[in-house]
Amino acid sequence: MKDIDETFRKIDATVPLREELRPRTVTTPDGQEITIEPLKDYFCEAAPKVHPKAYFQIVENFYNWARSNSLWILGFGTGCGAIEMRPLMTPRFDAYRYGVQWRPTPRQANLLIISGYLSVKTLKRAIRAYEQMQGPKYVIGLGSCTINGGMYWDSYNTIKRLDDYLPVDLYIAGCMPRPEALLHGFIELKKLIRAGKAEGTNRYAENFASYKAAQKSVIKDWDMPDYNW
Amino acid sequence: MMRDLHALLTPRHALGPLEIRRENLAFVTLPASNLRGFLTELRDTQGFSHLVLLTAVDWLEEGQFQLTYMMNNRARDLTLGVRVMLDRTTAQMDSIHDLWPTAATYQRELKEMFGITFPGSPRLDEEFILEGWTDLPPYRRDFDSLAYSQQTYAERPGRVTHDPREYMKSKLYPGG
Numbered sequence A: 001m002k003d004i005d006e007t008f009r010k011i012d013a014t015v016p017l018r019e020e021l022r023p024r025t026v027t028t029p030d031g032q033e034i035t036i037e038p039l040k041d042y043f044c045e046a047a048p049k050v051h052p053k054a055y056f057q058i059v060e061n062f063y064n065w066a067r068s069n070s071l072w073i074l075g076f077g078t079g080c081g082a083i084e085m086r087p088l089m090t091p092r093f094d095a096y097r098y099g100v101q102w103r104p105t106p107r108q109a110n111l112l113i114i115s116g117y118l119s120v121k122t123l124k125r126a127i128r129a130y131e132q133m134q135g136p137k138y139v140i141g142l143g144s145c146t147i148n149g150g151m152y153w154d155s156y157n158t159i160k161r162l163d164d165y166l167p168v169d170l171y172i173a174g175c176m177p178r179p180e181a182l183l184h185g186f187i188e189l190k191k192l193i194r195a196g197k198a199e200g201t202n203r204y205a206e207n208f209a210s211y212k213a214a215q216k217s218v219i220k221d222w223d224m225p226d227y228n229w
Numbered sequence B: 001m002m003r004d005l006h007a008l009l010t011p012r013h014a015l016g017p018l019e020i021r022r023e024n025l026a027f028v029t030l031p032a033s034n035l036r037g038f039l040t041e042l043r044d045t046q047g048f049s050h051l052v053l054l055t056a057v058d059w060l061e062e063g064q065f066q067l068t069y070m071m072n073n074r075a076r077d078l079t080l081g082v083r084v085m086l087d088r089t090t091a092q093m094d095s096i097h098d099l100w101p102t103a104a105t106y107q108r109e110l111k112e113m114f115g116i117t118f119p120g121s122p123r124l125d126e127e128f129i130l131e132g133w134t135d136l137p138p139y140r141r142d143f144d145s146l147a148y149s150q151q152t153y154a155e156r157p158g159r160v161t162h163d164p165r166e167y168m169k170s171k172l173y174p175g176g
Helices: A057-068 A120-132 A144-148 A179-194 A200-206 A208-218 B002-013 B032-044 B103-114 B145-152 B164-172
Strands: A024-027 A033-036 A071-074 A100-103 A111-114 A138-142 A170-172 B019-022 B025-029 B050-059 B064-073 B078-087
Touching: A057 A179, A071 A179, A111 A120, A120 A208, A138 A144, A138 A179, A170 A179, A200 A208, B002 B025, B002 B032, B002 B078, B032 B064, B032 B078, B050 B103
Parallel strands: A071 A100, A071 A111, A111 A138, A138 A170, B025 B078
Antiparallel strands: A024 A033, B019 B025, B050 B064, B064 B078
16 A cells, blocks of 8 residues: 555554453352463364265265255344345245244354455454354355445455355345345255255365464454364 | 624634524534633533534645534524644644543544544543554545555455446447
8 A cells, every 4th residue: 555654553463362361360159269261261272173074975965955954044144234134034035934044142053144244343253153153054145245345345444255254155146135035045055055065164174274364364453262162 | 593602702712704504503613722612611601512423524635634523502403513623743632521421432433533632532542443453544535445455355356347327328329
């Protein structure tokens, strides 16, 4: 960039961990003193592992059929597209008849819908949410913002292609797509899962280092564990 | 009403000319050192008890920041925009968080987005909207948003931009 003003540039490379992640000593109700190291005690230190396929293809196909019929969506609205998900839960569109439903926490969900633009700040939360979900898990990018930046193509704070940061299984184009397009997306995702092509979880585990490098290149204040499981 | 108020307060606070936009909306400019006294008088004696917003404009060519304090008199339905011009290089202004606590939030935002400092304002240096921002404050006009986004965020190749007029012309009248 041509006009970088050094007076505003903050170049301290190390960002301190968030306060609740730092080691601390607490006194338990019965008077015992214990030290808590949140990074070790609350988070998995190992990187994610690739989940091997079943030995027999027919078993794997059965697994995939079962997976395709259990899509539990994380109700995490990241952009304007979250508005398009609301009508799906109403009788007019009734997405539940397709066997998908919304859950309030990442631990109970296996489908993350990035419903619009992601600012750097939201990307951080989306990564945390994604890593806390149970595998096998799927990501749908909704709207043109997740594909190539959409109308935020020159914004100083939104990412432009989602698949650099999270393993996207399916994109739904549009600005914004109608709820019908989302329903079609669910059907297409089910086809992908049944065909064994929705391997985002394994892709994330295989390329964990490169995904982390891409994430950290835009999130300048990385103050959480590398893997949030 | 606004004219009466302006005539009354001009001698004491060295107000600039009144710019009337609507019957109940006007703007006035005054020196930065007089702002605090003027706002206090507006609030305590003239009934402008509500700070609607505090925002800034970057006049890059003039080398100035303009701060606008929108003051509202609810009882008489009057809104007065109080403008203050600041030097762009120092970019510093007195905090008014003790007059209106909400001003502290606006001042945090201005610190982050424009780099205007308000010494003494609570939690001024904490991050407000941006997290981990390491560059020029993004609302300054010399910040090149497009160049920054091209350098920072990876792009997907194949994005095409059409001039809407030419594009529709070629679609509707292919022969020319």
